[in-house]
Amino acid sequence: MSPNDAHIAPETSRSLPIALLRAREKVMGPIRAMLADAGVTEQQWRVLRVLNERGPLDPTEIADRSCLLLPSLTRILQTLDTKGFVTRAVHSTDRRRQVITITAAGRQLIAENLLESQRLNAWLKDSFGEAKLDQLLDLLNELDRLDRG
Secondary structure (H helix, E strand, O other): OOHHHHHOOOOHHHOHHHHHHHHHHHHHHHHHHHHHHHOOOHHHHHHHHHHHHHOOEOHHHHHHHOOOOHHHHHHHHHHHHHOOOEEEEEOOOOOOOEEEEEOHHHHHHHHHOHHHHHHHHHHHHHHHOHHHHHHHHHHHHHHHOOOOO
8 A cells, every 4th residue: 555545445345344334234134024023123122132141130231231322221121111021120229220120021022032033043154154153253252342441
């Protein structure tokens, strides 16, 4: 590359942010269809998955684990509570905090969509390769752990 080329951005096919967005859309397209049939949004699904996996949590930890901003989570939790998928209670030792718990209905929603979710994951493993998928997940998790200081 010459000094005159230094100001030119890389082609979009070699741009990490664009490549991540394209990959996300490839993966999320079929999942969005499943979630539409289930009557929940991507964000609601992520919250339910986190609660199902981790158990009762406070909203800050839910927001962090589900990649949501806390103000957005507040609205999502209200919707999930109205739908009967979560309950909210005051923390036992810190009355300023809430504890959010997935309900039996929330766990049932996940269970009802487990086969389709597994089918989509199997398609991805078959299409991309299990070893490559594992490597990709390892690399993305490593990238997520980077600290810019």
